[in-house]
Amino acid sequence: MILSILNQYQSIIYIVVLIFVIILLIIEILNRIELNRIEKKYRKLMKGSTGKNIEEMLFEYKKNVEEAIETVKNIKDDYNDINERLKGCVQKVSIVRYRAFDDVGSDLSFSIALLNDKNNGIVLTGIYGRNECTTFAKPIENGISKYDLSDEEKMALKEAMSK
Structure with a gap:
């Protein structure tokens, strides 16, 4: 029965298969063109x-x-x-100027605190008098001096440590 149906519609089947082959051939050509472009x-x-x-x-x-x-x-x-x-470099600096003696006319005496990041450094003090000028240097370690500090030196040290 299947063979009789195939024989009866053989020409239509050939045409449909031929159309599919042509469609596949066109698709193959388009694929080749796209593949060459890529x-x-x-x-x-x-x-x-x-x-x-x-x-x-x-x-x-x-x-x-x-x-x-x-x-x-x-x-x-x-x-x-x-x-x-x-x-370890000097990072904090403070200066205090003052009059050390009443008979000297201006604020010519000074105390300078020079400290690093860890509050180590020195306090320099220059005392100006009418007949002489004296300079002191006191080492500072961790914000503390081994030597007694004057009020002005303490002020300079405190100011420098607060920076």
Whole structure:
């Protein structure tokens, strides 16, 4: 029965199959055209704009990134070294001017506190008198002096530590 139906509609079946083959052939041609277009783009991408292939460009980029990371590491180490050194530098300064003696006309005497980040440093005091000028230097460790400080020196020290 199936064979009789096939024999009866054989020409129609051939036409339908032929139409499907033509449609498939058209689809295949369109696929080839699109594949060629994509392949051209791929080759252009792999070649790169300078003529190098993309693999060489990636290796060069990786090398540049590694060099940049090394440079940043060196800069960070230098920064940390400088930051540590700065902690020992004078960072806090205060000056108090005053008149040490009643017979001297102006505020020519002074006390200067020079401290680092940890409040270590010195207090310099210059006492100006009519006949002489005397200068004292007193070491400061952690904001405290081993020597007695005058009121003006204490004021300069307190002012510098508050900065």
